[in-house]
Amino acid sequence: MSDHTEPQDKIVVQDLYKIFGNQPKKALALLGQGEEKDAIFEKTGMTVGVQGASFTVKEGEIFVVMGLSGSGKSTLVRMLNRLIEATSGRVLLDGEDVTTMDDDALRRMRRSKMSMVFQSFALMPHLTVVENVALGLEFEGIAKEERINRSLEALEQVGLSAWGESYPSELSGGMQQRVGLARSLAVNPDVLLMDEAFSALDPLIRTEMQDELLRLQEEHKRTVVFISHDLDEAMRIGDRIAIMEGGRVIQVGTPEEILQNPENEYVRAFFRGVDPTQILTAGDIVRNTQVTLIRHPAHGPRAALSRLVNQDRDYGYVLDARKRFVGVVSTDSLKEVIDLPKDERDITDAFLEGAESVNASESMQEILPLITANPWPVPVVNDESRYLGVVSRNMFLKSLQRPDISPSDATDGR
Amino acid sequence: MSLDFFKFEDRIIPMDDWIQSFVDWLVLNYRDQFQMLKWPVDITLNGFDGLLNWLHPLVVILLFCVLAWRVSSWRLSLFSGLTLLLIGMLGLWEETMTTLAMVLCSVVFCGLVGIPLGIVSGRSDGFERFLRPFLDAMQTTPAFVYLVPVVMLFSIGTVAGVLATIVFAMPPIIRLTSLGIRQVQPELVEAAVAFGATPWQVLRRVQLPLARTTILAGLNQTIMMSLSMVVIAALIGAGGLGLPVFQGLNTLDIGLAAIGGVAIVLMAMVLDRITQAMGDTDVPNN
Numbered sequence: 260m261s262d263h264t265e266p267q268d269k270i271v272v273q274d275l276y277k278i279f280g281n282q283p284k285k286a287l288a289l290l291g292q293g294e295e296k297d298a299i300f301e302k303t304g305m306t307v308g309v310q311g312a313s314f315t316v317k318e319g320e321i322f323v324v325m326g327l328s329g330s331g332k333s334t335l336v337r338m339l340n341r342l343i344e345a346t347s348g349r350v351l352l353d354g355e356d357v358t359t360m361d362d363d364a365l366r367r368m369r370r371s372k373m374s375m376v377f378q379s380f381a382l383m384p385h386l387t388v389v390e391n392v393a394l395g396l397e398f399e400g401i402a403k404e405e406r407i408n409r410s411l412e413a414l415e416q417v418g419l420s421a422w423g424e425s426y427p428s429e430l431s432g433g434m435q436q437r438v439g440l441a442r443s444l445a446v447n448p449d450v451l452l453m454d455e456a457f458s459a460l461d462p463l464i465r466t467e468m469q470d471e472l473l474r475l476q477e478e479h480k481r482t483v484v485f486i487s488h489d490l491d492e493a494m495r496i497g498d499r500i501a502i503m504e505g506g507r508v509i510q511v512g513t514p515e516e517i518l519q520n521p522e523n524e525y526v527r528a529f530f531r532g533v534d535p536t537q538i539l540t541a542g543d544i545v546r547n548t549q550v551t552l553i554r555h556p557a558h559g560p561r562a563a564l565s566r567l568v569n570q571d572r573d574y575g576y577v578l579d580a581r582k583r584f585v586g587v588v589s590t591d592s593l594k595e596v597i598d599l600p601k602d603e604r605d606i607t608d609a610f611l612e613g614a615e616s617v618n619a620s621e622s623m624q625e626i627l628p629l630i631t632a633n634p635w636p637v638p639v640v641n642d643e644s645r646y647l648g649v650v651s652r653n654m655f656l657k658s659l660q661r662p663d664i665s666p667s668d669a670t671d672g673r
Numbered sequence: 674m675s676l677d678f679f680k681f682e683d684r685i686i687p688m689d690d691w692i693q694s695f696v697d698w699l700v701l702n703y704r705d706q707f708q709m710l711k712w713p714v715d716i717t718l719n720g721f722d723g724l725l726n727w728l729h730p731l732v733v734i735l736l737f738c739v740l741a742w743r744v745s746s747w748r749l750s751l752f753s754g755l756t757l758l759l760i761g762m763l764g765l766w767e768e769t770m771t772t773l774a775m776v777l778c779s780v781v782f783c784g785l786v787g788i789p790l791g792i793v794s795g796r797s798d799g800f801e802r803f804l805r806p807f808l809d810a811m812q813t814t815p816a817f818v819y820l821v822p823v824v825m826l827f828s829i830g831t832v833a834g835v836l837a838t839i840v841f842a843m844p845p846i847i848r849l850t851s852l853g854i855r856q857v858q859p860e861l862v863e864a865a866v867a868f869g870a871t872p873w874q875v876l877r878r879v880q881l882p883l884a885r886t887t888i889l890a891g892l893n894q895t896i897m898m899s900l901s902m903v904v905i906a907a908l909i910g911a912g913g914l915g916l917p918v919f920q921g922l923n924t925l926d927i928g929l930a931a932i933g934g935v936a937i938v939l940m941a942m943v944l945d946r947i948t949q950a951m952g953d954t955d956v957p958n959n
Contacts, residue, residue: 342867370869381864385882395868397878446868 269450269482270316270339275348277334277506280305283346296505308334310506312348319480321472323493325529326503332486335503336452339484340373341365352450370399374443378455380435382427388438389414389423395446406445413445414438416475433464437471444475453485457492469496490529494538502526514538534624535659541626542619544658545639547648550575552606554585560606564593574635576646577606584638584646586610616640619647623655630655700825707826714839715832717781721774722831730766734758737943745950753947756939765914765936772903772913772940775831779838779899780892787843787895788888791850792876795884801851808844816841816905824909834903834911842898849891853884889952896948900941914940 278286286305289298296307309331316322324332337343339350341357350357352372360368374395382391389410390397396406414420417437427435436456443451453472457465473496476483487493493500494514501511502522510522518538521527552563552575567575567590575593577586585607592609599608616638617626629637636649699707725733734757742750760769794801820837827833857880865879881888907915914937921930 340867342863366869369867375867377860377864379860381860398868398870398874
């Protein structure tokens, strides 16, 4: 998400198929002839799990695969570490083909490069918390002392270092999943696969775990493939989202891209209940339509006023020489300053009180108070305080009313 | 073909003759090989028998008390001690030790053969289907049916009796080991595989520990079935607690038969309680 060097491709999925049944080749051929999933099931009894999935996961991003149950997302994630063998297609991890690895190479990859967090936690009930966390290291053949130390470190990261000697059944659901998370962190993987990892938790704990994951990402950027059926979750944590339906990946993009430009009716329906003010940021809806005034000794209030009047505007946005935002003036405030004696005239005296700028990354939700507090459009700046444009009330309201939703739809739900 | 055929007055398939000649052929050609099978059983049995009868009864009683106390409580410890004391006072100590040795010996072999078979059967549907009819046959064929071939192949005596017991008592440990492996939640196995476990690591670290309680229940069943075979084994010259029962029946000595029976029941109760407690002492399990 940063604008430094373009991140590397971590996982590349190419034309991946999974057919469940005894003659997958036959079903593949039928798919090739354009048959639908349901028709194939009726004819052959075989189930198409995933069809033609292709996408790229970039290094260090949280990539959410979202879809309803039965859309093939759990199958898809299991093909990444080959808990399920693909029928055809390729999965490249750092350019290496996972689908053709021999057993040894596959185990090495699972032990140290790609670890997994499960919806059901899947903790071993007969092992203590620390033994559970050490499981991957144990399979790797790491000496006991070292693996216990590394496991305790991992437990520390999720805030459970005091619970090492407990058994999983003595922990709450949220704590158990922290153990699951620690278990996958202990092997220090490049890639974390999270299969509905927080879906079994109640909403409050779920949000807490999402924050935990985001915090862990701050400390150590890993590539995360996160499976979810919960759109709010996907929006909250996903850098990019892939939407699946009936085994197909329909759309891949950032939450904003998908929200503003849904590929089809299915995706649109998904997003119908979404509150755009939490997803869209000031930067998404900013428009550079206002009059800007560069502060300069030669340009006094009078010149500013005449520009506003000529452009038929009520407000002007004053920037310094480096285009940094300094203040907002109005025709009225300028007129007041012009009435003052000439040597006291300065454009800064015309600045409107309370005219603050907002950062482009702030959500619509966050800028709403400013929009409503003042009559003028709110100026938007980037991280270097450079002026980008404004968000007006009109623009704000317009972005709430998305073009794809008819008024009847808009009345239900929220 | 007339309808009279269906009165089945004549034997159409002379299966009895076939089996007779098959067993005759086995005995004639392979008796030596079968005798060799006896050898490990013989050694193990004599080892146990010698040890248990060599030990001072008080030591044996104490060992049982300690074992019962370790796996359960002082209650079971007291019960075991008093029961063995009672058996001793009934004058059946030596027979009881021989029976115990036979049971231990058959359990050892049932475990050695049965647990691996159970593991394979727990991991392979095909093998389980293949094994099932054999297990059914082993469990339901009346012991009297195979006592004669056992005698012909292994001759009479305690070892032959133990061999018959092993055949009879093995199915539960196989079935319950298989069941135990199958009952392990697939998610746990999947998680282990996802963390790079080899099949052996999955078995040793996940499946076997989680199947432990069920396997121990199978062991308990195997012990009980071994005990129930001792009277029948006495028919082919095996010693132990079956002997007074068998002799008592032959001479209409109800008293002798009864105390033999009582001792078997008491022994069964002690072994049952102790092995069940072994299964119950468990780590917290979801």
